[in-house]
Amino acid sequence: MELLRAENLSHSFDYPLFENLNLTLKTQDCIAIEGSSGCGKSTLLHILSSLLQPNKGDVFYKNKNLYHLNENERLKIRRYDFGIIFQTHYLFKGFSALENIELASVLSHQKLDEKILEKLGIDKLLNQKIGKLSGGQQQRVSIARVLCKKPKIIFADEATGNLDFDNAKNVIELLISYVKENEAALFFVTHDHNLAKFCDQIYTLKSNGIC
Template sequence: MELLKAENLSHSFDISLFKNLNFTVNTKDCIAICGSSGCGKSTLLHILSTLLKPQSGKVFYNNQDLYSLDDNALLEIRRKDFGIIFQMHYLFKGFLTFENIELASVLSEQSINYELLKKLDIADLMNQKITKLSGGQQQRVSIARVLSKKPKIIFADEATGNLDFKNALNVMDILIDYIKENNAALIFVTHDQELAKKCDEVFYLNNHGIC
């Protein structure tokens, strides 16, 4: 089933990044977006996830033109249906690990998946302050926070960049298992070709387009 569709997307800053991109994302799709530094990978992900409005083109989610919706409707979709994982974790530093995850669950009206916490090897860190955790642990907490929302689409921007290769592979497997089990989709920006190979399809952003 179609979840997300990009139609004639174009965007530029000082230079043109991409022109007239068209593609579709279906349920259970795992798509990697790769390309050289500065080619527009993160910009494209931000547009698809409604964090940045495209200069031209449209993005459809469940056949709704996202950028025709008002801010409140977009916020509701982002809060309940979209999960965004950044390379920086953006956790609340004054909170405990559990409180960071619990907040996302409450706002999206979902319950915490404690089995997921074990798979991410953070179950024993629930009562620790975020500032006491290592960078890799913080990143895994941010991934647990997103998955606790039970999103329909996960947008991941170098989500494993702060993890060693073993943990990166584990996280990738967890994300893929999640989308298969929940009829969701994953759009994964990465420079790591080994992780990209685990996806169903790899889009290379190059020469203003996708190949």
């Protein structure tokens, strides 16, 4: 089933990033996006996840044009249906790891999934304050926070950047397993081709779209 469709996307800042880009995400799709630094990978992720309106083109989620909806409607989709893993963790420093994860679960009305915490290797860190955790541990907490809200689409922007390869491999395998088991989809932006190879499809972002 089609979840997300992008049609004729074009975007630029001081210089053009991409033009006439088309992309479709279906249930159980795991798509990796590669490309040189500054080519617009993160910008494309922000557009597809409803955070940035493109200069031209349309994005449809379940056949609804995201940028024809009002901000409250888009916020509801981001809260319940989209899970966005940023390069920066955006965790609440004064909260414990568990409180950070529980907050997302409560807001999306989902029950905390303890198996996800175990698979990410953070089940013994839950009572520690975020400020006491390493960068890699914080990254895994942010990933757990997203997965525990049970999104239909996971947008991961260099989600494994702070992890060694073994932990990064564990994370991408967990994300893919979640997608296959929950009829979800993954849009994975990465510079690591070895991780991209775990996905079903790999695209390279260029100025004339993706290939």
